[in-house]
Amino acid sequence: MTTGLRVALIGTGFMGKAHSHAWRTAPRFFDLPLAPTMSVIVGTDPERTAAAAERYGWAESSTDWRAVVERDDIDVVDICSPGDTHAEIAVAALAAGKHVLCEKPLANSLHDARVMTDAAAAASGQVALCGFSYRQTPALALARELIAAGRIGTVRHVRAQYLQDWLTDPEAPATWRLDRERAGSGALGDIGAHSIDTAQWLTGSAIAEVSAVLRTLVTERPTRTEVVGLGGIGDRDAPRVPVTVDDAGAFTARFSDGALGVFEFSRMATGRRNANRIEINGDRGAIAFDFERMNELEVYDVADEAGVQGFRRVQATEAQHPYLEAWWPVGHGLGYEHTFTHEIVDLVRAIAGEPSATPDFADALQVQQVLAAVEQSDQDQGRRTAVEATT
Numbered sequence: 001m002t003t004g005l006r007v008a009l010i011g012t013g014f015m016g017k018a019h020s021h022a023w024r025t026a027p028r029f030f031d032l033p034l035a036p037t038m039s040v041i042v043g044t045d046p047e048r049t050a051a052a053a054e055r056y057g058w059a060e061s062s063t064d065w066r067a068v069v070e071r072d073d074i075d076v077v078d079i080c081s082p083g084d085t086h087a088e089i090a091v092a093a094l095a096a097g098k099h100v101l102c103e104k105p106l107a108n109s110l111h112d113a114r115v116m117t118d119a120a121a122a123a124s125g126q127v128a129l130c131g132f133s134y135r136q137t138p139a140l141a142l143a144r145e146l147i148a149a150g151r152i153g154t155v156r157h158v159r160a161q162y163l164q165d166w167l168t169d170p171e172a173p174a175t176w177r178l179d180r181e182r183a184g185s186g187a188l189g190d191i192g193a194h195s196i197d198t199a200q201w202l203t204g205s206a207i208a209e210v211s212a213v214l215r216t217l218v219t220e221r222p223t224r225t226e227v228v229g230l231g232g233i234g235d236r237d238a239p240r241v242p243v244t245v246d247d248a249g250a251f252t253a254r255f256s257d258g259a260l261g262v263f264e265f266s267r268m269a270t271g272r273r274n275a276n277r278i279e280i281n282g283d284r285g286a287i288a289f290d291f292e293r294m295n296e297l298e299v300y301d302v303a304d305e306a307g308v309q310g311f312r313r314v315q316a317t318e319a320q321h322p323y324l325e326a327w328w329p330v331g332h333g334l335g336y337e338h339t340f341t342h343e344i345v346d347l348v349r350a351i352a353g354e355p356s357a358t359p360d361f362a363d364a365l366q367v368q369q370v371l372a373a374v375e376q377s378d379q380d381q382g383r384r385t386a387v388e389a390t391t
């Protein structure tokens with residue numbers, strides 16, 4: 001009989017919904033070594049949290065994460081609350097002997113990320129992963145396999161953009177994502193962090209040095225909010241508060257293996273909804289990906305016959321592609337929610353001792369170090385800034 005795994009999820013918003021779906025779906029489509037139980041969901045408002053429990057399928061609701069992480073009948077704590085809560089919850093959960101999945105970026109500061117990584121290292125037999133969920137996109141996992149197998153040769157260029165447009169309207173309200181105290185940074189930590197993680201994971205090489213510029217393009221926004229998706233509708237008559245994070249930014253990077261990187265991230269890129277793109281050029285080939293066409297990977301191979309060379313469009317929906325064994329006949333694509341289901345599959349397998357799932361807290365700390373170097377470089381007018389070695 002399969003042993004159970006009792007889960008507590010913190011947060012009832014966007015990621016609370018995505019992770020709830022994933023916990024429900026993962027054991028129904030994948031053969032898992034442990035059987036998750038959706039025990040309790042934790043939020044801030046009792047009625048809304050109870051409604052979330054009912055809707056998403058959790059047995060109980062609570063507004064007290066401290067009490068929940070101490071419970072003997074909880075094995076896993078899944079943190080889906082804003083960045084300012086990550087460190088305190090993760091450290092308490094690890095100290096209480098729980099496995100932890102923490103949303104990205106790992107923390108709001110390098111200091112907190114270090115404390116969390118130390119707590120994970122000190123925990124014995126516990127798994128601690130960070131939710132850089134694009135790693136679990138089949139087309140990107142395929143890209144990683146191809147690059148690791150040498151299919152594009154030595155990597156020379158990494159070109160990454162993560163472009164959204166939900167802050168284009170200057171009247172969009174100031175949610176927690178625009179408050180440095182709560183979010184740590186703006187587009188940089190929210191979406192740029194994904195590009196940094198993806199680029200380093202795909203290439204197997206760390207970013208060693210950056211030169212950056214960050215900009216806040218709309219400096220104050222209305223407070224009153226009707227939250228719709230990530231942004232919402234502001235009230236023109238409401239008091240305005242300063243925006244204390246970046247709206248957009250860019251940096252160039254030198255990877256430790258010598259490759260050149262160019263990164264751009266914005267939540268004001270009009271017309272781009274969730275264009276998480278990456279192109280990597282090696283001396284024997286290249287790959288290109290755009291999450292807006294998430295089932296496709298473009299692959300270029302210099303060994304192709306002259307005259308018919310060009311990027312070919314591979315649909316990452318074949319049974320042999322990563323994670324596809326559980327899903328549909330070839331060509332019947334997957335969606336955003338599948339990446340989270342795969343994340344839960346990896347987590348549950350790691351808890352059962354199966355081959356390593358990523359990214360762990362140490363990987364996420366390394367991303368945090370790049371974020372810190374980008375902010376430092378921007379403060380120093382774009383000066384080339386070394387990324388601290390992870391020690």
Ligand SMILES: NC(=O)c1ccc[n+]([C@@H]2O[C@H](COP(=O)([O-])OP(=O)(O)OC[C@H]3O[C@@H](n4cnc5c(N)ncnc54)[C@H](O)[C@@H]3O)[C@@H](O)[C@H]2O)c1
Pocket residue numbers: 010011012013014015016042043044045063065080081082083085103104105131132133134190
């Ligand atoms: N992996 C991804 O692609 C991805 C996408 C979006 C967000 N995120 C990350 O997920 C996290 C949450 O983002 P979101 O979009 O779900 O935000 P959200 O605003 O939609 O939801 C946040 C939730 O946290 C809850 N919360 C806040 N403080 C709490 C506390 N003290 N105790 C219990 N609950 C608390 C709120 O009630 C709310 O339900 C952030 O770290 C964000 O960066 C990751």
